Amino acid sequence: MSEVEQQPDADPRVGTSVLHRRYVPRSEAHYAGKLVDGAYVLRLFGDVATEMCIRTDGDEGQLVGFADVDFLEPVHTGDVIEAEAILLRVGNTSRELAFEARVLCRAAEHMDGRRPVSDSTSHLLEEPLVVVRASGTVVVE
Template identity: 55%
Template sequence: MLGTTVTHRRYVPYSHAHYAGNLVDGAYALGLFGDVATEVCIRTDGDEGLFAGYSSVRFVAPIRAGDVVEVTASVTRVGTRSREIEFSCAVVCRGNPERGPSAADVLDPPVVAVVATGTVVVPG
């Protein structure tokens, strides 16, 4: 169970842009963290579990509409009913309108946008 890691990838649609420059609000990444945490709980405990809270969240780079993000969750601590999880949301592809209206690039290395630590609880 300790070290279990789950990764999801998702295209960020333009309908989620809220700010100038097609920026997406930080809550978008937190929603994705909830999704990947659910899969972690299913894989480790056979139950969707419940998200208890975050002990830290850092927004370190923007997420924009048109990005492809990779969200990773890794179990770092296992209690009787709780699991501490480290989260990361990295931009792996980004639109490049200077090359054309639908042009995009693979980012190598990816740009880490959000990191967090959270706790989930599962039935005992």
């Protein structure tokens, strides 16, 4: 994600980022082709939003909504995915966040032109693949 420009009078928490990585297990397959539903990534965004609130406010906070969600690429079982949140704006009790999910590793069976050696063959991607972008709001007490 792009860097957040810090305004001179901005809250020093603006620009804070939180990053989680995890392997997408086979049990998350929801559709044919071992596709994972979009709600899986939205749950990851909820997790990074919770950590963001804990880090910046000492409160778990509550994710109250997404303003925009763009599903750009599919997520498959066997992917290694990272979800990132960046704090964009601090209100009295609300916080605006930018979210991005990226695939770092992908099972060979889901890569064009790659023939898997075995069911467990996987590859580190040359460049992370951005799969979902969103913005959202959390509220803290």
